[in-house]
Amino acid sequence: MTNSVRNLVLRAFCLLVLGIILLVYSNNIADAIVQAIGTLLIIPGLFSIGSLFREKKSQGEVALSLILGSATIVLGSILLIWPSMFISALMYTLAVFLILAGTAQFTSRWHMQKQGIEFDKLSYFVPVLTLLAGIVVIAFPLATASIPFCIIGAAFCIYAILEFVSAWQIRKYKKTHPKSTIVVDEAEETKTDTQE
Incomplete structure (x- = not known):
């Protein structure tokens, strides 16, 4: 198997695994993303409060840094501890906008x-x-x-299957045309026959 075909198979395998993970754990992935955002909010909050002890600041700057740092830590903690609550609130807000938009279109x-x-x-x-x-969205x-995440996972799986088919077709072509060179550049395949 040539390096280009091997890379094609490896890419297809990785995408297939990622697609299956997205399909199987789609509910948990939304929570994990919200928790990651929560963590990313806590870190600057800690740095903001930590900077109060390292630098000399005026009364107003201290109060502002303390309020902003504390607020980001609290928001980050809420996202980290209760991601489903945040997702539900976000989805209910989206549902209200969808219902209002549909009603406005009818009106x-x-x-x-x-x-x-x-x-x-x-x-x-x-x-x-x-x-x-x-x-x-309100009901579920x-x-x-x-x-x-389910749609992305399914798309990755379909793409991976197509990559496996491409690798199989390249190997089949190489068996029937042993002197030909096949260049697989990113997702594009170019066949050059040197037998002529």
């Missing part, structure tokens, strides 16, 4: 129809989808937070 269309503007029945499709999305806030 806008209704007012325009009262003024004599005709709409195709398909023009109500997007407002209905927007309202339904808001209702689904944590499940809907993991949907993007």
